[in-house]
Amino acid sequence: MARAESTRHSPLIWLVFLVIVIDLVGFGLVIPFLPFMAPTLGGDANDVAFIMITYALGAALVAPLWGSLSDRVGRRQAVVLALLCSCVSYLITALADTLIQVYVGRAVSGLAAGSLPIATALMADLSPPERRAKAMGLVGTAFGLGLIAGPVLGGLLTGDSQSFALPFYTAAVMSIVAAGFAQFLLPAQMAKPSGYRREIGAAATPVSVLAPARNKLLLSQYVTHTCSVSAIIYLFPLWVADRFSWGPQDVGYFFGIVGVAMITLQGGLLAALTRVFGHLNVLRVGSVTFALSLLTVALAENCSAGLRAGGKTLQRLLPSV
Numbered sequence: 148m149a150r151a152e153s154t155r156h157s158p159l160i161w162l163v164f165l166v167i168v169i170d171l172v173g174f175g176l177v178i179p180f181l182p183f184m185a186p187t188l189g190g191d192a193n194d195v196a197f198i199m200i201t202y203a204l205g206a207a208l209v210a211p212l213w214g215s216l217s218d219r220v221g222r223r224q225a226v227v228l229a230l231l232c233s234c235v236s237y238l239i240t241a242l243a244d245t246l247i248q249v250y251v252g253r254a255v256s257g258l259a260a261g262s263l264p265i266a267t268a269l270m271a272d273l274s275p276p277e278r279r280a281k282a283m284g285l286v287g288t289a290f291g292l293g294l295i296a297g298p299v300l301g302g303l304l305t306g307d308s309q310s311f312a313l314p315f316y317t318a319a320v321m322s323i324v325a326a327g328f329a330q331f332l333l334p335a336q337m338a339k340p341s342g343y344r345r346e347i348g349a350a351a352t353p354v355s356v357l358a359p360a361r362n363k364l365l366l367s368q369y370v371t372h373t374c375s376v377s378a379i380i381y382l383f384p385l386w387v388a389d390r391f392s393w394g395p396q397d398v399g400y401f402f403g404i405v406g407v408a409m410i411t412l413q414g415g416l417l418a419a420l421t422r423v424f425g426h427l428n429v430l431r432v433g434s435v436t437f438a439l440s441l442l443t444v445a446l447a448e449n450c451s452a453g454l455r456a457g458g459k460t461l462q463r464l465l466p467s468v
Contacts, residue, residue, distance in 0.1 A: 159273055159333065159334070160273050160282060160285070162328070162332050162333055163266055163269050163270055163273070163333070164270075164285050164286075164288075166226065166262075166266060166325050166328050166329050166333075167262075167267075167286060167289040167290075167293075168293060169321055169324055169325040169328065170230060170233070170262050170293075170322065170325040171289055171292065171293025171294075171297065172292070172293050172296045172297045172300070172321055173233070173237070173297065173317070173318035173319075173320075173321030173322050173325070174293060174297060174318070175293040175294050175295075175296065175297015175298050175300075175301065175402070175406075176297045176298070176304070176314045176315075176318045176321070177237075177240075177297075177301060177314060177318055178294075178297065178301065178380060178384075178398070178402055179301045179302045179305065179384060179395040179396070179402065180302075180305045180311050180314065180384075180395040180398075181195075181198070181311075181384075182195045182381055182382070182384040182388075183384065183388065183394075184249065184311050185198060185246065185249065188243070188244070188245060188246045189246055190246050192385055194246060195382075196381075196382075197250075198250060198253050199253075199377065199381045199382075201253050201254045201257060202254070202256055203257060203377060204257065205253075205254045205255070205256070205257025205258040206257040206258070206260035207257075208257075208258070209257075209258050209260075209261065210260075210261070210264065213261030213264065214264070214265075214268075216261075217261075217265045217268065222265055222266075222268065222269045222333075223329055223330070223333045223335055224335070225261065225265050226261075226262050226265050226269070226329045227326045228261075229259050229260070229261035229262035229265065230259075230262050230322045230323075230325050230326035230329065231322070231326050232258065232259030232261075233256060233259045233260075234319045234322035234326070235259070236252050236253070236255035236256035236258075236259055237252070237315045237316070237318045237319035238315070238316070238319050239251055239255055240252030240253065240315050241311075241312045241316050241319065262325075266286075267283070267286050270282045270283065270285065270286055271283075281418040283417070284413045284417035284418050287409060287412075287413025287417060288409070288410050288413055290409060291406040291407070291408075291409030291410035291413060292406065292410060293406070294402050294405055294406030294409060295403045295406030295407060295410070296403075298398065298399035298400075298402035298403055298406075299399045299400060299402075299403040300314075300317070300399075301317075301395070301399050302395050302396035302397070302399025302400060303396065303399070304317060305395045305396070305399075368430070368434065372434065372437070375437070375441065379441070379444075383398070383444075384398045387401075
């Protein structure tokens with residue numbers, strides 16, 4: 148029975164996967180050049196940091212509301228609404244000719260940052276417990292695909308131009324396409340697979356959820372990791388531009404390589420690793436590996452010539468590929 152229900156839900160899982168990929172390609176489009184955009188409008192590195200904070204603050208403020216909305220009106224409608232709001236935010240930024248408009252666009256984008264968490268929750272809803280790690284691996288694969296196609300495409304669309312409107316318009320179109328797939332291909336109500344049980348009561352509060360010590364530790368790890376990833380995504384382009392003279396294309400190609408690594412691990416190996424070593428052991432090793440990778444990047448300043456040569460080589464090779 149469980150196998151039959153899992154098979155029945157498989158097409159829906161892949162549809163959700165497709166929606167996530169399309170959405171993240173649009174999101175990845177803006178990664179290579181967003182830090183370069185503020186200086187062209189009179190901003191500096193501080194503005195880049197504050198723009199990042201504006202997005203993160205908006206996302207943090209409304210995250211619980213998106214969760215409540217998806218529980219009340221259904222996952223599909225909540226995802227569609229979040230994607231349409233993302234489209235509006237991209238259009239605002241594309242039309243920006245002042246720094247204030249960029250702030251407004253990123254604030255709206257943060258407020259609209261509900262599509263990925265809701266789609267991830269939908270993946271969990273559609274997966275029985277024994278297949279949930281694989282489903283979360285698919286989310287990681289989708290993120291990797293977004294990091295491959297999005298930044299590379301964004302770098303190519305931007306080129307050496309000082310105009311950043313075209314990638315934002317493209318991201319807006321991607322959000323509309325993802326919203327269309329979600330609206331017309333996903334059912335309004337989706338049954339939970341057999342074996343699914345709600346582990347947190349409907350009346351649960353943040354205090355009750357965080358009461359167990361292990362939950363506090365897990366949340367602390369998640370928040371710390373997310374802060375690190377966000378800092379790398381938005382501050383790395385500024386750093387390599389200052390130290391190694393990289394441009395949006397070089398940054399786009401670099402994030403594309405990062406995406407390939409994510410797909411290789413999370414799409415192909417994550418489920419097997421968690422099955423053999425357990426979730427916590429994989430989490431521990433992954434956290435240590437991530438920390439060591441950041442340390443390696445920090446020490447790369449001593450290898451500036453090699454990084455510059457690598458970036459220029461990618462710039463020559465990838466367009467021909």
